[in-house]
Amino acid sequence: MKVAEHIKNLKPYQGGKPIEELKRELGIEGKIIKLASNENPLGPSKKAQEAIKEAASGVNLYPDGDCYYLKGKLSKRLGVERGNIIFGNGSDELIELLYRAFATGEDDEILYCYPTFVEYKIIGMSFNKKLVELPLKDFSYDIDKLLENINKNTRIIFLNTPNNPTGTIIKKSDIERVISAKEEDTLIVIDEAYYEYAIAEDDYEELLELYKHEGVILLRTFSKAYGLAGLRIGYGIANEEIIDYLNRVRPPFNVNSVAQAAALAALDDDEHIKKSVESNKRGKEFLYREFERLGIKYVKTYSNFILFDVGEDADSVYNKLLKKGIIVRSMSGYGYRTMLRVTIGTMDENEMFIGGLREVLNV
Numbered sequence: 294m295k296v297a298e299h300i301k302n303l304k305p306y307q308g309g310k311p312i313e314e315l316k317r318e319l320g321i322e323g324k325i326i327k328l329a330s331n332e333n334p335l336g337p338s339k340k341a342q343e344a345i346k347e348a349a350s351g352v353n354l355y356p357d358g359d360c361y362y363l364k365g366k367l368s369k370r371l372g373v374e375r376g377n378i379i380f381g382n383g384s385d386e387l388i389e390l391l392y393r394a395f396a397t398g399e400d401d402e403i404l405y406c407y408p409t410f411v412e413y414k415i416i417g418m419s420f421n422k423k424l425v426e427l428p429l430k431d432f433s434y435d436i437d438k439l440l441e442n443i444n445k446n447t448r449i450i451f452l453n454t455p456n457n458p459t460g461t462i463i464k465k466s467d468i469e470r471v472i473s474a475k476e477e478d479t480l481i482v483i484d485e486a487y488y489e490y491a492i493a494e495d496d497y498e499e500l501l502e503l504y505k506h507e508g509v510i511l512l513r514t515f516s517k518a519y520g521l522a523g524l525r526i527g528y529g530i531a532n533e534e535i536i537d538y539l540n541r542v543r544p545p546f547n548v549n550s551v552a553q554a555a556a557l558a559a560l561d562d563d564e565h566i567k568k569s570v571e572s573n574k575r576g577k578e579f580l581y582r583e584f585e586r587l588g589i590k591y592v593k594t595y596s597n598f599i600l601f602d603v604g605e606d607a608d609s610v611y612n613k614l615l616k617k618g619i620i621v622r623s624m625s626g627y628g629y630r631t632m633l634r635v636t637i638g639t640m641d642e643n644e645m646f647i648g649g650l651r652e653v654l655n656v
């Protein structure tokens with residue numbers, strides 16, 4: 294089979310095993326907790342669950358390819374026109390569509406600081422793009438360095454705020470500096486997957502109005518605070534020209550009907566978001582306190598996960614936690630050899646995680 298070198302060099306995504314399978318393999322009798330993918334531990338809103346059940350009887354029909362009702366509700370909610378919104382099969386798909394629509398030149402460069410959301414890199418590699426990865430500074434985007442690296446070939450700049458996996462944010466004034474400095478044909482992607490958690494913090498600035506700039510798109514998702522990761526639905530907000538081009542490369546039925554119904558109902562359940570954000574805050578304070586008590590360094594987060602430093606081999610700590618039924622994420626693959634990332638769970642999960650960690654680290 295003739296396959297391009299850059300495709301041969303890709304490594305397939307290694308998904309985690311189903312929890313039941315893991316239990317069997319590791320011989321774990323008790324509970325398993327998954328704190329590895331920054332999902333909402335409270336689950337989806339009850340209203341969304343009802344809508345999912347109702348939508349089930351209609352899945353013989355193709356979904357509404359335009360997400361008509363959802364777009365209407367979201368546009369009112371955000372105060373933007375329908376033409377400024379696009380939905381994707383998760384914001385993952387929108388990242389891919391951005392590459393497909395806008396990074397079509399041979400010399401195109403993709404610019405971001407790293408570690409960040411790894412899909413910018415994986416999708417970029419699948420499109421054989423030149424990836425310009427700059428190191429984070431103190432776990433945060435290094436905007437001065439980023440500005441120095443913008444050139445006429447820079448096609449997409451990914452700004453992730455809060456940044457996964459570090460939880461740090463980029464100041465609005467810094468994003469504005471990037472917008473002012475960019476070349477005319479550069480697209481700036483402001484990925485706010487964790488927006489609902491971040492905006493609950495006093496010093497997180499609302500960035501929505503930045504979509505009005507030429508060449509800027511904001512990405513948000515229903516996968517995190519809304520608790521709908523399994524249904525795959527995210528959205529982008531940009532000027533009509535960008536949305537129009539994205540629609541040209543978008544598969545016609547990219548967002549399934551159950552996801553649309555669930556997201557529509559979830560938008561009506563502000564109480565669930567409030568509860569989720571409050572639970573996250575309590576969990577975060579608990580984990581900060583425990584980390585401090587145990588002398589474990591961590592990075593202050595604006596999100597629903599925390600990056601922490603165990604001062605010893607992260608993979609080994611990861612495996613020992615796994616044997617106790619606690620699934621977190623080792624950051625060794627990002628070059629953080631002694632760091633792991635934990636999703637903030639329910640209080641029971643947080644306590645089980647800290648208990649397991651204390652045993653593994655002997656502290």
Ligand SMILES: Cc1ncc(COP(=O)(O)O)c(C=O)c1O
Pocket residue numbers: 330331382383384385386410453456457484486513514515516522525526527
């Ligand atoms: C920063 C960031 N962007 C995008 C995504 C993708 O989210 P979705 O489930 O909407 O594809 C994630 C998921 O972890 C993320 O962390």
